[in-house]
Amino acid sequence: MELQQLRLFLAAAESESFTRGAERAFVSQPALSASVSKLEAEMGVKLFTRNKRNVVLTPAGRMLLKRAEVIVDECSRAKDELRRHDELRVLRLGVINTLSIHYVTRLVEQYRRENPGLVLNVTDANSLNIEKLEREERIDLALTILPHPPLSSRKFVYDKELFSEAYVVAMSQDHHLSQSPSLSINDLIKEPFISRSHCEHRRVIQELLKSRNVRLNSIYVTDQDDRALALVKAGIGIAIVPEHCRSAEIRTCPLVESKQKRSIGFMWGQSENKDEIKRFVDFASAIRWD
The missing domain is CATH 3.40.190.10 (Periplasmic binding protein-like II)
Known part of the structure; x- marks a missing residue:
């Protein structure tokens, strides 16, 4: 069983068609069909019931579907992690300027010490400029007042309270x-x-x-x-x-x-930097803020 076989199997299963699955996987229909047939021969079971309009997973096919989704997803994650291994880690944080510098210093110093490979860029701002930084996508998340004033262009969709x-x-x-x-x-x-x-x-x-x-x-x-x-x-x-x-x-x-x-906490939105955001929010949430 090869990873490419599983990818082609998933394409066919999720499309319920060898033709649409081949288009989705950027291979020819005969190539996808041959790959599935080879996989069935290796496993000794039928994975699809074929008819003129579509293909339907057999009980064995449904069993493999669950495993194949996990395997392909984990391989993709591993590939992405290795690709980013030597990339520079960066997190951009906006901080409301009415939060004591004592708190900010403690948080930044501890997190930088535990994450030496991270560049943590911090920008102080009032509530209006926090909104501006968010709109211009110049910060990944904000340590600010919750709930944030609603904005028509608001991109912050998640929040986590730290203290009130x-x-x-x-x-x-x-x-x-x-x-x-x-x-x-x-x-x-x-x-x-x-x-x-x-x-x-x-x-x-x-x-x-x-x-x-x-x-x-x-x-x-x-x-x-x-x-x-x-x-x-x-x-x-x-x-x-x-x-x-x-x-x-x-x-x-x-x-x-x-x-x-007032409630102080984090606000952030959909971001490609979601892993760094989650790590930072989890770290800050574990600190005593009283």
């Missing part, structure tokens, strides 16, 4: 509000406020302020979390940040009026 978190008020450890178990919008009105212009939660806070007809005392606007957190640590002002931004130098308190949480 609330938005909290951040302040220095010696801030006069730091011992409060929780805070309300009214507690923040007179406090110097560090505005994170790129924050996905900003619109929710703005609507909350508008509904109460109040404003925050914004003294610094930045699109960089490291600057915002440095200002908070120095006691320059307070900020509203994702819960994972807490540290030994920052005190965080829940905001009573804001119950919204």
